[in-house]
Amino acid sequence: MPSHTKKLGPAARFGAKYGKRIRDKVKEIEMQYKHRRVKCPFCNYKAVKRVAYGVWRCNKCGRVFTGKAYSPY
Ligand SMILES: [Zn+2]
Helix, strand or coil, rough: CHHHHHHHHCCCCHHHHHHHHHHHHHHHHHHHHHCCCCCCEEECCCCCCEEEEEEECCCCCCCECCCCCCCCC
C-alpha cells in the first residue's frame, strides 16, 4: 500500500470507483477488527494486534507474523 494513501484512512485504497457505500462498509469492518484482541498462536496470550494489512504482532511475546487481512490464522 502506498504510504500517501495512509492518511486518508483504511478504505482509501479501494478508490472512488467502489462508491461511498462500499467504503463505509469496509471501514466499518476494518474498525471492528482493529479493536479486536486476537489470541497469539505462539504464547496463547490475547495480545495480538494487526499492525498492517495482513501483518500481526503479539504484544506479549513480541512475535510478528503474517496472516489474512482480517484474521491472523
Ligand atoms: Zn505471543
